[in-house]
Each structure stands twice: as C-alpha cells, then as structure tokens.
Amino acid sequence: MTVVLMFFAMLAGLAGWWLARQRLTAKPWLEQGVLDGVPDFQLSHDPAKRTGLSFLLAVIGALFTLVIGAWFMRSDFGDWRALPIPEILWANTGALILSSIALEYSQWAVRRGDLLRVRIGLVAAALFAVLFVLGQLEAWWQLYSAGFFVAGNPANSFFYLVTGLHGLHILGGLIALVWAIAKAWTAEQADTVRLKVELGATYWLFMLFVWMVLFALLNGWIGEFVAFCQSLIS
Amino acid sequence: MVDATHGHDAHAAEFPDAELYHPRSWWTKYVFSQDAKVIAIQYASTALAIGFVALALSWVMRMQLAFPGFLEFVDANAYYQAITVHGMVMVIYLITALFLGGFGNYLIPLMLGARDMVFPYVNMLSYWTYLLAVLVLVASFFAPGGPTGAGWTLYPPQAILSNTPGQQAGIILMLVSLILFVIGFTMGGLNYIVTVLQARARGMTLMRMPLTIWGIFIATVMAMLAFPALFVACVMMLFDRLLGTSFFMPALVEMGEHLSYGGGSPILFQHLFWFFGHPEVYIVALPAFGIVSDLISTHARKNIFGYRMMVWALVIIGALSFVVWAHHMYVSGMNPWFGFFFATTTLIIAVPTAIKVYNWVLTLWRGDIHFTLPMLFALGFIVTFVNGGLTGLFLGNVVVDVPLSDTMFVVAHFHMVMGVAPILVIFGAIYHWYPKVTGRMLDQTLGLIHFWITFVGAYLIFFPMHYLGIMGVPRRYFESQDISFLPPSAHDLNVFITVCALIVGAAQMVFVFNLIWSIRHGKPAGGNPWRATTLEWQTPETPPAHGNFGRELPVVYRWAYDYSVPGAAEDFIPQNQPGGAPPHKEGSE
Ligand code: HEM
Ligand SMILES: [Cu+2]
Numbered sequence: 001m002t003v004v005l006m007f008f009a010m011l012a013g014l015a016g017w018w019l020a021r022q023r024l025t026a027k028p029w030l031e032q033g034v035l036d037g038v039p040d041f042q043l044s045h046d047p048a049k050r051t052g053l054s055f056l057l058a059v060i061g062a063l064f065t066l067v068i069g070a071w072f073m074r075s076d077f078g079d080w081r082a083l084p085i086p087e088i089l090w091a092n093t094g095a096l097i098l099s100s101i102a103l104e105y106s107q108w109a110v111r112r113g114d115l116l117r118v119r120i121g122l123v124a125a126a127l128f129a130v131l132f133v134l135g136q137l138e139a140w141w142q143l144y145s146a147g148f149f150v151a152g153n154p155a156n157s158f159f160y161l162v163t164g165l166h167g168l169h170i171l172g173g174l175i176a177l178v179w180a181i182a183k184a185w186t187a188e189q190a191d192t193v194r195l196k197v198e199l200g201a202t203y204w205l206f207m208l209f210v211w212m213v214l215f216a217l218l219n220g221w222i223g224e225f226v227a228f229c230q231s232l233i234s
Numbered sequence: 235m236v237d238a239t240h241g242h243d244a245h246a247a248e249f250p251d252a253e254l255y256h257p258r259s260w261w262t263k264y265v266f267s268q269d270a271k272v273i274a275i276q277y278a279s280t281a282l283a284i285g286f287v288a289l290a291l292s293w294v295m296r297m298q299l300a301f302p303g304f305l306e307f308v309d310a311n312a313y314y315q316a317i318t319v320h321g322m323v324m325v326i327y328l329i330t331a332l333f334l335g336g337f338g339n340y341l342i343p344l345m346l347g348a349r350d351m352v353f354p355y356v357n358m359l360s361y362w363t364y365l366l367a368v369l370v371l372v373a374s375f376f377a378p379g380g381p382t383g384a385g386w387t388l389y390p391p392q393a394i395l396s397n398t399p400g401q402q403a404g405i406i407l408m409l410v411s412l413i414l415f416v417i418g419f420t421m422g423g424l425n426y427i428v429t430v431l432q433a434r435a436r437g438m439t440l441m442r443m444p445l446t447i448w449g450i451f452i453a454t455v456m457a458m459l460a461f462p463a464l465f466v467a468c469v470m471m472l473f474d475r476l477l478g479t480s481f482f483m484p485a486l487v488e489m490g491e492h493l494s495y496g497g498g499s500p501i502l503f504q505h506l507f508w509f510f511g512h513p514e515v516y517i518v519a520l521p522a523f524g525i526v527s528d529l530i531s532t533h534a535r536k537n538i539f540g541y542r543m544m545v546w547a548l549v550i551i552g553a554l555s556f557v558v559w560a561h562h563m564y565v566s567g568m569n570p571w572f573g574f575f576f577a578t579t580t581l582i583i584a585v586p587t588a589i590k591v592y593n594w595v596l597t598l599w600r601g602d603i604h605f606t607l608p609m610l611f612a613l614g615f616i617v618t619f620v621n622g623g624l625t626g627l628f629l630g631n632v633v634v635d636v637p638l639s640d641t642m643f644v645v646a647h648f649h650m651v652m653g654v655a656p657i658l659v660i661f662g663a664i665y666h667w668y669p670k671v672t673g674r675m676l677d678q679t680l681g682l683i684h685f686w687i688t689f690v691g692a693y694l695i696f697f698p699m700h701y702l703g704i705m706g707v708p709r710r711y712f713e714s715q716d717i718s719f720l721p722p723s724a725h726d727l728n729v730f731i732t733v734c735a736l737i738v739g740a741a742q743m744v745f746v747f748n749l750i751w752s753i754r755h756g757k758p759a760g761g762n763p764w765r766a767t768t769l770e771w772q773t774p775e776t777p778p779a780h781g782n783f784g785r786e787l788p789v790v791y792r793w794a795y796d797y798s799v800p801g802a803a804e805d806f807i808p809q810n811q812p813g814g815a816p817p818h819k820e821g822s823e
Pocket of ligand 1: 292293295296321322324325385386649654657695708709738739
C-alpha cells in the first residue's frame, strides 16, 4: 500500500506543480480579449504526441506500481517461497540496456541529420530488444523445466505475471520500433523520423527503468533495502 | 443535415494547414471514421443499446422480488447473474462510456475550438475496442453456464468457485471484457486529456473552459489512473481462474474436496477493486457536475456562481477520491486507525461537493429560469443528488455503516447518487445537445412525459427502498418473503416498487422513440437554439461539418458564462465575440 500511495503522491505533486502555474486564480469574468502568454497550439502537432507519451507513461507506471504493491501485500503471507532467479536475467538486462543505448545513439544521429546512423541505431535497438524477449522466454523455460510452475507458489505466479506484463510492453514498443524503421528506410531526411525516434527512446528508457525496479524486486533487494531502512529508523 | 449550406467533400481543400484526416469512402466516413463527432455517436449508441439490456435485467429482478415464481426462468442463480450484469453494465459500459466516450468525444473538440481530437486514429481504435468489450460481455449470455453471477464487485473467492453461476465461461468473459474496456478507454482517454491540454483555440485559457470540459477532463485523468487497478485485479483473477494460481484464492474445501488453491488474499482483491471503484463513483459524477453547471447557467440566463470555486472543487474532489477507497471495506476487517483515516477523508470530500451544490443553487437564485427540458433534468439532478448525498453521510460513518451494510438501504443510496442522478444529467445533456448533433429539436411533449415519469418514478422506486433497508431487507437476495422478521407490508411495498420500475422503464421507450423520430420530424433548430455562449453553438454549420469550424478557427475573447451582461445588446455574448461589454461587477464570487 505504501508504494502505491508514494507513487500517487508523486503524481499528485507533479499535477499540483503544473496546476500552480496555470493561473487557476485568474478571474475569468473580468478578463476580456485575447490574453498574452497563452500558447497557440495550431503551430505544430509534435508537442501533443510528447504530452500523450508522458500520460501513457504515467498510466503504465500506475499499472506496475499497483502490481508491486500487490506483490508486497501478498509476500507477507506465510506460504511465500522465493524462487531462484535464473542467471540469464543478467544477460537480458544487459541486452535491454544495449537496446536503450542504441536508441540513444539513433537519437543523437537524428540531431546530426545522419540518416544512416539513425537506421543503424534503430535496427540495433530492435535486435537487442528481440534478444531480450527471447532471453525472458528462455528464463521462463528454465524455471518451468526446474519445476517452478505458475501455480506452484505465489512467488512463482508473481514472477511470471510481472515479467509477462513487462514483456508485453516491450513487444508493444517493438511494433512501434519496426514502424519507425520502416519510416526511416523510406525517409529522405533524418528529420522526418525525429519525433518517432525521440519518443521511442523515452519509452525505452522508461521500460528499462521499470525493468530495473522489477529485477531488484525479483532478487529481493528491494525487500532487503526496506528492511534496512526500517532498522535505521527503529 | 438541416442547414448544411454546402457539401462535405469541398472540405478537403479548405484547410490545408491542418493535418486533418479526410475520409475517402462511405466506410471511412460513417463506420471506420476518425472524426470525433462520428465516434461520439457510435460510443453513445452502443452505450445506450447495452444500457437497455441492463434496464431489462432490472425488470427481471424487480419482477422476481415482487412476484416470485412469475418468471419461470428466474432462480437464485439467474437472479445473481442479472444483478451482476445489470450493475456492471450500468456503471461502466453505460455511464462511464457515455459520459467520456460519448459526450467527451463530441464536446471536447467543439467546445474548445479544435478541429478534431489530437490522435484521431487512436480514437477510432478506442471505440472499436470498446465495442469488442461489449460484444464479449454479451457473448457471456450465450456461453455455457451463462454470465457470471458474482456481483458487480466480483469478489473472490466466490467469483470463481463452482457454486457461483457463470463459473465456467461467464467469469472469464467478464474479466476479458473489462480488460478490453480498460485498454480501449486508455486510448480514448489519452485523446481527451491531450486535446484539452494542447489543442485549444487561441484565447481559450484553462480558466475560460466551460465547466463541462473541466468535469470531463478531471474525470478522464482520474479514470486513467484508477482503471489500471481494475486491470491488474482482472488479470490476476484470470490467472487464478485459468492457471490455478493463488493470488486471491485462500485454501478452500469445496464439496468435501480440497481445492488446489491456498494462501491467497481476497482482501488484496478488495483493495485493488476499490482503489478503482471509489474513484469510479466520481468518474461518473464529475462529468455530471460539469454538465449540470452549464445547463443551469444557460437555461437560467445567468453566469455560473463561483466559477473558480467550481473548478477548484472538481480538482480537489478528483484528488481526494483516491484516498478514501477503503471505506467500502469497513466490514472486511481492518485496523481501526485506518478505518478512522478513511472515514475522515470520506467526510472531507463532502465539503467541496457541498460547495458545488450551493453554487448551483445560487446560480439559480433570481435567475431568469427557462423551464426547458435540459433545465428540468438539471433541477431533478440537484434534488436527487442532495438527497443521495445525505444518506451517504450516514453510510460514511463506520458505526452507522456496519448495521446497514448489505441492506436495501445501500442499494437505495447508490442508486440515488450514482444511478439516477447521473442518468438525469445524461438525459438533460441529450435534450440540450441533440439540436447540435442533428439540427432538430427533440419533441417537447414527449420530453415532458419522459421527464416527469422518470423523475417522479425514480423517487417512488428508490425512496421506499430506504425503509426496506432499515427494516433489514438484505440486498442481493432473490426472495425475501420467508424472512420471519419482515412484516407483510414489506412485500406490498415490493410490489409497488416493481410496478413503478416497469412504468419508468416504459417511459424510456418514449425517449428512444423521440430520439429516432425527431431526426427527421423534429422542429428545425437552427445553429444556436438555446442562445448559448459556448463555441459548439457558434459553428458555421449545424450539424457541424468535418473540421468543425470551416475555414477559420474561432478565437476566444471571454469566459463561457456571459449571460445577461448589463448593457449588452443580447442576453448572451458568445465566447468568440470580440470586445465590448463592461465587466461584471457583482455576483461572481
Ligand atoms: C429503473 C432503473 C433501475 C432499477 C429498477 C434498478 C434495480 C436494481 C435492483 C433490483 C438491484 C438488485 C438489488 C439487490 O437485490 O441487491 C440493482 C442493483 C444494482 N444496480 Fe440498479 N436499477 C436501476 C438503475 C440502475 C442504474 C442507472 C445504475 C447505475 C449506476 C444501477 C446500478 C446498480 C448496481 C451497481 C447494482 C448492484 C449490483 C450488485 O449488487 O452487484 N442501477 N438495481
Ligand atoms: Cu466510495
């Protein structure tokens, strides 16, 4: 419950900060005419997509926070038996990091107008992402072969649940990535794919962050950390 | 298409600047359309259609309660199934979808002076995902075992145990349908939010937005953050049901056999469910609040009283409603300090809500009230809402809630606040905006019949239920006749309620007839029949053509409530009319 409250407090903080700058204390019945300082949105479509992505990330963040909250609640029960984390998850984490780096590279190339490097970055990112997904499937297979079935223990269930949800989000991102590659292939200038690459890189960084948190959770580090903090307080 | 002055196809060339999508064929224009107005109508018709299924189910339930055995196919199981689907459809597939998908899509671009939503393609996907969700839900009627009978709260463990009807397929379809609904809604919600934030006309500051848009906007933000909880709960329950995991399922013995479940936590589900469920109450309430504010201001020819407070109240209610969810779980056992915290936050929400009510009343005070149909429904809403709010204060107290929990008192309470009240607003809003959508007015006489029967009838149905509840009639019981402590008069009351429910239901047919008949035969409405200030009434064509505003987008010079401004030529000044009138001196805050 605490994680969930913290996440929503953070969102509330962001919303409050934003609202505080929106002249909500204006007295609209006294003001007439076109006001200064009001943006004219007709100029470009790009910021809309950027705002859209940030809200999407907030929703995805809420989703994973709730799962993590549920994880903590459920793991307090006596029947919880942590399962061994397959070694391959380290390699997968590496693949996801490389994928993100490739997208950053692509983004850097977009800024320099270097279409070739943009393409290389995108393709590399997609390949590493595929590697990540395959690696996750391999991890599932290893656990399954070792007898850690979904229904065996709540710890197993949560393992499959969180990696599955995260994997689906990566697959969704991959579709967007393939779309961006197709665009980059027919594009004449790097600028045409600029927004796609930038948004993709942001999304990827976010999913990498989510994965890091989940990975720490699966390894039990977060639990240890919380216990450590509690020992400091008491 | 009444006073459309020129054909639609000319538009392709009209605004080359906008990256607007242009339909090429009949299919992309009316079926797979990306125009928010068409999507709005699709959303609204689908929601109303499935809403009628839910209405029919309420007849089935009422028939059973008053005349047990009359409908032969109704046994305890069928009754549970009817309750469940009725509740779920009414709350989510009808009201939420209609307010946000229907009114949101139609009004956001038009009231803010935009050509369309910012992501039209995603918007179209949103509708088709919603339709799929509805179809999956409907499919459960035809699945072996029928729809689920777990109650709209779907509490595990009983939701997936074999003595609950619909355990084979119904519950799976229900969960899948909800998951689809959340996905579809998220796609739509991104559109509504970003359009409000980034596609407003020049001069349309946030504080010049009509309250309708504020209500829809805040409700959408809330829904985007609350629905993930429902999503997670559904996915995890689907795991429990299909893969045999024990997220929510404790160790159970069923018919002498140990089930393979063990150790799961039903309370965890309740937390997730109410983390969504309580905000959901306000997700259906906030758009209603917003729309009512605009209806009474327009039809009382007065500026809304305390616009700023109205906006702040919406924001505060939206934020607070995320920290009260556990008041639904007083009877589930919890730390009394938590109980105290949640009871306090619950009562605090009453403050901004009360402010809104006062402001509506003060807006009406000495207004030039036109008793048009939208105004009647708005007044009906205010009365009903106050009424339901008072009984809510009872239930918000832990001490009072415990004995009344799970009685008809609760049923009466939530039908008043989240059933009747928002539905009255939906009707009012349809009478108000129908002329813009079709170019013709709805028939006044039929409308009056509809209003009086619905309004008075709703009271006759739900008021007596409070008494039944205090007498101790439990909810979700498919017959109460054998309960020894109930006097026979309780049954007479039940018969009375049922007769009223059937009449109210029949009155809705009048409404549907009116909707269809008036498309062709209604009185032509002209562009601005209510002489309203907001931008949707200032479009060059009615119904608005593709692209909404013709060649030039409007520029906004004032707030949305310049009614009866002293010294002005007319009793309203459209938002896009430049300069002129003296500022308000009195009565604004
Ligand atoms: C004429 C209109 C309506 C009638 C006659 C009616 C009647 C009923 C009845 C008889 C029940 C079952 C009570 C019980 O035995 O527990 C019920 C439950 C319910 N109704 Fe309605 N209803 C109507 C409209 C609505 C509307 C507009 C909503 C929208 C919010 C709504 C939401 C619910 C919910 C959430 C439940 C609880 C389901 C459950 O217990 O799982 N109803 N209604
Ligand atoms: Cu609540």
